[in-house]
Amino acid sequence: xxxxSGNKLxxxxxxxxxxxxxxxxxxxxxxxxxxxxxxxNDIRVILPRHEQALVHAADAYARTTGKVGVxxxxxxxxxxxxxxxxxxxNYDSVPLxxxxxxVARHLIGNDAFQEVDIVGITRSITKYGVTVxxxxxxxxxxxxxxxxxxxxxxxxxxxxxPKDVMAEPGSAEYxxxxxxxxxxxxxxxxxxxxxxxxxxxxxxxRPLFLAGGGVNISGANAVFKEVVEKTNVPVVxxxxxxxxxxxxxxxxxxxxxxxxxYAANMAVGECDLLFSIGTRFNDRITGxxxxxxxxxxxxxxxxxxxxxxxxxxxxxxxxxxxxxxITKMNEYVNVCxxxxxxDEIGGWxxxxxxxxxxxxxxxxxxxxxxxxxxxEEAIVVTDVGQHxxxxxxxxxxxxxxxxxxxxxxxxxxxxxxxxxxxxxxxPDTPVIMISGDGGMQMNIQEFATAVLEELPLxxxxxxxxxxxxxxxWQKLFYGKRYGMTDLRSGALSxxxxxxxxxxxxxxFIKLAESYGAKGIxxxxxxxxxxxxxxxxxxxxxxxxxxxxxxxEEMVYPMIQPxxxxxxxxxxx
Amino acid sequence: MDSNVKKRWISLYVxxxxxxxxxxxxxFSGKSYNLDSLTVGTxxxxxxxxxxxxxxxxxxxxxxxxxxxxxxxxxxxxxxFTDIFVRMKEILYVKVRKCTQEDKVELFQIAETFKARVxxxxxxxxxxxxxQTATKNDAVIKLMKEEFKNIEVVRGGSVGIESISMMER
Numbered sequence: 001x002x003x004x005s006g007n008k009l010x011x012x013x014x015x016x017x018x019x020x021x022x023x024x025x026x027x028x029x030x031x032x033x034x035x036x037x038x039x040x041n042d043i044r045v046i047l048p049r050h051e052q053a054l055v056h057a058a059d060a061y062a063r064t065t066g067k068v069g070v071x072x073x074x075x076x077x078x079x080x081x082x083x084x085x086x087x088x089x090n091y092d093s094v095p096l097x098x099x100x101x102x103v104a105r106h107l108i109g110n111d112a113f114q115e116v117d118i119v120g121i122t123r124s125i126t127k128y129g130v131t132v133x134x135x136x137x138x139x140x141x142x143x144x145x146x147x148x149x150x151x152x153x154x155x156x157x158x159x160x161x162p163k164d165v166m167a168e169p170g171s172a173e174y175x176x177x178x179x180x181x182x183x184x185x186x187x188x189x190x191x192x193x194x195x196x197x198x199x200x201x202x203x204x205x206r207p208l209f210l211a212g213g214g215v216n217i218s219g220a221n222a223v224f225k226e227v228v229e230k231t232n233v234p235v236v237x238x239x240x241x242x243x244x245x246x247x248x249x250x251x252x253x254x255x256x257x258x259x260x261x262y263a264a265n266m267a268v269g270e271c272d273l274l275f276s277i278g279t280r281f282n283d284r285i286t287g288x289x290x291x292x293x294x295x296x297x298x299x300x301x302x303x304x305x306x307x308x309x310x311x312x313x314x315x316x317x318x319x320x321x322x323x324x325x326i327t328k329m330n331e332y333v334n335v336c337x338x339x340x341x342x343d344e345i346g347g348w349x350x351x352x353x354x355x356x357x358x359x360x361x362x363x364x365x366x367x368x369x370x371x372x373x374x375x376e377e378a379i380v381v382t383d384v385g386q387h388x389x390x391x392x393x394x395x396x397x398x399x400x401x402x403x404x405x406x407x408x409x410x411x412x413x414x415x416x417x418x419x420x421x422x423x424x425x426x427p428d429t430p431v432i433m434i435s436g437d438g439g440m441q442m443n444i445q446e447f448a449t450a451v452l453e454e455l456p457l458x459x460x461x462x463x464x465x466x467x468x469x470x471x472x473w474q475k476l477f478y479g480k481r482y483g484m485t486d487l488r489s490g491a492l493s494x495x496x497x498x499x500x501x502x503x504x505x506x507x508f509i510k511l512a513e514s515y516g517a518k519g520i521x522x523x524x525x526x527x528x529x530x531x532x533x534x535x536x537x538x539x540x541x542x543x544x545x546x547x548x549x550x551x552e553e554m555v556y557p558m559i560q561p562x563x564x565x566x567x568x569x570x571x572x
Numbered sequence: 573m574d575s576n577v578k579k580r581w582i583s584l585y586v587x588x589x590x591x592x593x594x595x596x597x598x599x600f601s602g603k604s605y606n607l608d609s610l611t612v613g614t615x616x617x618x619x620x621x622x623x624x625x626x627x628x629x630x631x632x633x634x635x636x637x638x639x640x641x642x643x644x645x646x647x648x649x650x651x652x653f654t655d656i657f658v659r660m661k662e663i664l665y666v667k668v669r670k671c672t673q674e675d676k677v678e679l680f681q682i683a684e685t686f687k688a689r690v691x692x693x694x695x696x697x698x699x700x701x702x703x704q705t706a707t708k709n710d711a712v713i714k715l716m717k718e719e720f721k722n723i724e725v726v727r728g729g730s731v732g733i734e735s736i737s738m739m740e741r
């Protein structure tokens with residue numbers, strides 16, 4: 001039998017798994033793997049400028065291609081820089097396989113240079129993690145990692161690779177099959193339960209579909225739309241579920257939750273059957289648990305048994321993949337008599353349509369509407385904060401337009417590297433990032449990656465000189481004491497008691513240009529359209545468009561944390 | 573909060589691998605579940621370990637604990653010991669020092685009552701071994717603390733196994 005090193009087997013395994021892009025940052029413990037990757041041309045190696053950005057890029061690549069995102073980083077700090085990205089992917093069920101370098105086995109536990117127990121550190125934020133302790137296990141472990149990452153509820157898997165294990169010669173065989181006795185993701189749908197749920201749907205007077213991220217992850221959108229149209233039952237979505245049906249669909253009511261649409265939250269409050277699919281009833285959507293959907297019986301379809309009946313009591317639980325379940329449903333559903341109910345919802349929509357009061361002549365809504373107008377096809381990647389909620393409220397999602405973001409963990413700094421990953425996976429689709437001035441600076445170094453990879457990203461920065469979402473809470477609940485949220489504060493503002501503030505730092509336009517990217521500053525509403533037209537002409541470089549936003553712009557409606565519908569703030 | 577808060581038992585088959593114990597205990601601490609006791613040892617199959625876990629929780633939390641354990645890749649099987657006949661025992665050692673002659677007599681009486689064994693004997697000290705349910709061990713410890721000043725206690729945590737079913741009898 002031919003013997004090869006672990007390093008060679010790893011590269012062979014990646015090829016057999018069909019990996020075409022790897023996000024890597026080198027170091028002493030992985031230099032041999034870098035060397036093997038250098039000798040081949042099937043796998044494109046991307047070199048981001050920071051491991052945190054690296055894992056976010058791989059995450060967005062996975063979210064927008066349906067493939068597994070693959071990361072390779074070195075031991076110690078390389079590995080610890082993955083932590084936030086792993087938690088981000090874990091929370092939003094994104095399939096990643098992350099390889100971390102590790103010191104040689106005889107050094108483990110010695111506090112060796114760049115040694116950390118990364119499997120221990122990430123145990124609670126990965127789906128699975130393991131250190132390869134024997135060369136003969138390497139192939140099996142990699143095979144299992146790819147299987148675990150993308151089956152069941154997808155998630156990140158970490159494989160820690162001691163340097164000496166990887167250098168050791170061993171079998172060149174990469175296994176073809178997987179058998180893990182403790183891991184058998186559920187398949188199929190319990191038809192009895194499903195029929196019971198459908199019976200309830202038919203009997204209900206005010207039925208409502210609640211679609212979460214699971215519908216998008218499983219790719220159930222098309223068949224879900226069929227079911228929705230057949231039954232004539234209205235749909236609300238979580239932020240992660242947005243686009244489960246196209247947002248311009250007449251049966252789509254809006255997002256629910258903290259910054260959900262008034263009509264969507266009212267519909268949840270008044271429905272008598274909440275038919276939920278692929279959501280875990282996170283606190284941001286339920287508010288006060290006892291008053292969530294108080295009149296409704298609840299059906300819950302989810303791939304993860306642990307998500308069912310955890311936060312809210314469920315009447316009919318169904319453990320299944322969303323797409324499988326919805327496809328089965330499609331065989332049994334009939335039209336429901338929802339005319340009166342839809343009229344009622346229509347009334348709420350008219351009473352309080354989703355809109356923004358203008359504080360300045362140009363607001364976030366104008367910018368997002370222009371994106372909706374100009375782009376037939378697009379992937380929108382957001383960061384985290386006010387702009388994210390604006391984007392979640394106003395971005396139009398269709399079969400050809402999708403939106404991704406760090407929904408569960410709420411990771412600032414996701415947007416820019418996320419856009420890079422999305423574009424690398426979808427070179428023919430326009431990729432538009434929407435970020436704030438705070439989040440943009442959390443991974444600003446990725447300009448280098450984007451420019452060198454010649455990615456024509458459109459990078460929208462909503463600059464209001466504040467950490468806007470926290471400022472919003474301070475404005476509403478903390479007597480306008482803007483502690484730690486003013487991005488222009490510093491020695492000068494302290495010295496002058498807030499009377500004087502320096503010019504905004506950085507100058508985003510100059511910064512973009514210094515990397516070889518383009519920069520456009522937009523201060524007036526009538527400049528928006530032209531800025532996007534201009535950006536579209538840059539087909540080989542990213543274009544940053546900085547929109548100067550009034551800090552008083554707020555995300556409404558808003559339900560206070562832990563609050564109820566009665567606490568909904570419509571405006572102020 | 574709930575009146576159904578009580579002690580419950582789970583038996584767990586897990587992969588006998590590095591880090592699995594840490595993963596299980598980390599799940600309990602990370603999600604704020606009570607972990608009353610945990611024992612672990614290998615089974616007839618050296619690649620499999622079996623854990624016996626006691627937790628104090630309400631019905632809903634207990635359901636969630638079982639589901640969360642089931643989700644772990646390293647967990648092969650979760651058995652709820654709540655409603656099945658099980659054999660369950662815990663080992664307990666109690667060392668008593670500075671005993672008077674009367675103390676020793678009393679200790680032998682305690683040993684006889686609780687079917688404990690006196691397994692070591694010094695001039696003014698005794699070592700007792702109890703193998704009984706954890707609840708009975710609790711009672712013994714309470715009693716010993718009241719009766720004797722100078723005691724040293726070590727207990728093993730319960731191990732449990734399902735009884736042989738009626739069908740097999």
